[in-house]
Amino acid sequence: MRALGTFDINLEPQRDEVAPVGRMTIDKTYQGDLNGSGIGQMISKRTPDGHAAYAAIEEFDGEVNGKSGGFTLLHQGLMSADSQQLHIQIIEGSGHGELAGISGTLDIIQSEQGHSYELRFELSED
Structure with a gap:
């Protein structure tokens, strides 16, 4: 399954x-197929030559395609002048409410218009 939409973000040092x-x-x-909020913490490191890495834990609470609940996202990113690797995954077993049993990955798309996302997920019926 997929969920698409946009999000606004505030990062507070x-x-x-x-x-x-x-x-x-x-x-x-979050707006769109994800409707709700995400809160968390991020740590990052930038080297003098411009390479960077970050990791974050984000708690989502709201709705996914009309199902209410929440889950935890693990962010891992590596960046250089030439490339960017970003992996965001739902932590297995973190889903609750109607989202219990959710698994999947989140892609973030940055453009001049702002931030958008694509969540690819499965929802088991345990």
Whole structure:
């Protein structure tokens, strides 16, 4: 199955005097086939030559194609001047409500118009 739409995001930097990484809170509002909110935390590292990596945990709560509940997303990203690898996966067993048993991946598309997504998922009927 697929879910398509857009989202708005607010990243709020967090102070961390000890660890040599960036840390931010995530606050998203999803529209479209995903209708709800995502909150979480991200850590990131950028090297002097422009390479970067990030990892994040995001908790989604709302509806997917009209089914209510939530799940947890694990974000992993690597970036350089030439390429970007981004993998976002639903953590197995994290679904609840009508979304219990959900699995899949989320793709983020960035354009001049903003952020959009495509969620490819399966929903088991355990």
